[in-house]
Amino acid sequence: MAYPGKITKFAMGHLSKAPATRAFPLGELIITPHFRGKLVLKADDCIGCGLCERDCPAYAIKVENRGTKENKDFHVTLNLAHCIFCCQCMDSCRKGCLSYTPNVQLAGFNKDDLIVDLTEEWKAAQAVSAEEAPAEEAAVDEAKPEE
Amino acid sequence: MSKKVIVPIGPQHPALKEPACFSLTLEGEKVLSAVVGVGYNHRGLEKSCESRSYIQSLYIIERVCGICSHSHSTCFLQCAEELAGVEITRRAAYIRVLMGELERLHSHLLWLGVAAHLIGFDTLFCYAWRDRELVLDLLADLGGNRVNYGINTPGGVRRDVTPEQIQDILSTMDILDKQLAYYVELALGDTVLAARLANVGKLSKEECIHFGAVGPTARAAEVNYDIRKVGPTAAYAEIPFNVITDTHADVFGRTVVRVLEMVESVKMVRYAVANMPDGDILVKFPRKVPAGEVVSRYEAPRGEDVHYVKANGSEHPERVRVRAPSEANWHGMAHMIEGDYLADAPLIIAAIDPCYSCTDRAFVLNNNNTGEQQVFDWKQLRQYSIDFYKKEHGFDASKIKIAEKKHF
Known part of the structure; x- marks a missing residue:
């Protein structure tokens, strides 16, 4: 197989090829859409059954009722430092409240920042989308030509 | 006549990026005998x-x-x-x-x-x-x-x-x-x-x-x-x-x-x-x-x-x-290592594609004389390591604070 100058073909071929690696923090992070990243909760549907907590192998997810017995207020807390991103909680949830996102850049400088309240996160996201929705409607109205 | 030398390889990253310790007795460049030491990565x-x-x-x-x-x-x-x-x-x-x-x-x-x-x-x-x-x-x-x-x-x-x-x-x-x-x-x-x-x-x-x-x-x-x-x-x-x-x-x-x-x-x-x-x-x-x-x-x-x-x-x-x-x-x-050259040892270790953490399990100490079995608990293990470092290296490890495991 060996003959002089065989490397030349390979070397010349590599001149026209794109790099096999990516300069990650500077370049684009390409994550497949099916990648199991950080969990998000649809708190509206959560009934606080605790099946996610029961099946979590890393004891990373916790469901607690911060309200009263009559007026329930369930909060789902996720410890990102413990979470192994297996998404078994997602499979165990009968209401389909939990889903994964391709968000994998979750490192922080403080350990306490890694404990996230998924219910509060969902409420904040709802508030933001509620604020944006009227603005979008107004923009659509403005764009309509007056007859 | 050449002198026998014992060369320790590891326990930090001997060939692959995992811990194991190999104690090789050399005569010249050749390995006379090898002792394989695993057990650094037990996870329970x-x-x-x-x-x-x-x-x-x-x-x-x-x-x-x-x-x-x-x-x-x-x-x-x-x-x-x-x-x-x-x-x-x-x-x-x-x-x-x-x-x-x-x-x-x-x-x-x-x-x-x-x-x-x-x-x-x-x-x-x-x-x-x-x-x-x-x-x-x-x-x-x-x-x-x-x-x-x-x-x-x-x-x-x-x-x-x-x-x-x-x-x-x-x-x-x-x-x-x-x-x-x-x-x-x-x-x-x-x-x-x-x-x-x-x-x-x-x-x-x-x-x-x-x-x-x-x-x-x-x-x-x-x-x-x-x-x-x-x-x-x-x-x-x-x-x-x-x-x-x-x-x-x-x-x-x-x-x-x-x-x-x-x-x-x-x-x-x-x-x-x-x-x-x-x-x-x-x-x-x-x-x-x-x-x-x-x-x-x-x-x-x-x-x-x-x-x-x-x-x-x-x-x-x-x-x-x-x-x-x-x-x-x-x-x-x-x-496999015995009889080969020292320079080949990392390659031989890597050739079985070893996985150290897969292998490591808990040890039970058997006393051959009395037939008693002993398993170290956490406190005994800590004391053993403190005594070991004091005796072998003159280093007092008792001052090192170990963080308590914290959930939530």
Whole structure:
């Protein structure tokens, strides 16, 4: 197989090829859409059954009722430092409240920042989308030509 | 007459990026005797399974090994499904085989890169790891993670394979076919590679059987033993393939076996994709598993993987035992290193594709005189280490504060 100058073909071929690696923090992070990243909760549907907590192998997810017995207020807390991103909680949830996102850049400088309240996160996201929705409607109205 | 020198290799990253300590007695450049010391990376995986349900244990077992995660989880589930009397669907069995063979491809490519790096052939290292990324991308898309795919679940698999993913798999296999042709040419015909690897780390057929070596290490010495053929599980009985063996019984033979196994794996992936039956991917699995005990085997990329599960009728397994393939290959390691040069030791260690953390288990100290058994608890172990460092190194380790484990 060996003959002089065989490397030349390979070397010349590599001149026209794109790099096999990516300069990650500077370049684009390409994550497949099916990648199991950080969990998000649809708190509206959560009934606080605790099946996610029961099946979590890393004891990373916790469901607690911060309200009263009559007026329930369930909060789902996720410890990102413990979470192994297996998404078994997602499979165990009968209401389909939990889903994964391709968000994998979750490192922080403080350990306490890694404990996230998924219910509060969902409420904040709802508030933001509620604020944006009227603005979008107004923009659509403005764009309509007056007859 | 030359002086004997004892050279410790490790415990920090002796050949691969994991802890183990090898004490080699040298005469000149030759190794006279070798003592293999493992046990630096015990994680208590088996014990932690006992306090978790079968579903929770599955994810612990999946993390036994960072490379053959699918093999361990499949082997564990074979035990659990046998105990529960659950039979998975054919489509689920094919998906398990598909993932298993993709895992074999990425494991062997990883090994090829590591071995190439250790012998100073860094071009091959770059090539092999570049191609491995293609397989890892496929696994990430199919399973949801590059390493711990999480595709298995009791009673089948969690995710189905879509037609788009099948197209991706086939186009990647086309690329790998071309690359593998180059690796085969290299492994079988390159004189420099053969000169470097031949007669290094010899372990003959009889010695392989004596030490209980498994996987490519044994198959490189003409031991025709592959669980996929001997005791096929999942859909392996339906998929045609050849068991690769070699006669060299050294690191060169192990390279040839692994490279040719990759070619077989590509064929198996193509067959599994083309003949994948339709149907469900999941059947119901009971939460409580009936009492009983089962031993199951699976051909992991590194060799025969054995799992034992004892159930007591509750939600938790009573006992889980994992015999990782590296554990079987360790026994012949000292014999392989002895008689070779010191410079070959890292290569010989790497040639069995060892996984240290898969292997490490708890120790029970037996007192031969009194017959008493002793297991250290956390406080005793801490005191032992403090005494050890004081005596051996004159260093007072008692002042080091160890953080308490904190949940939430």
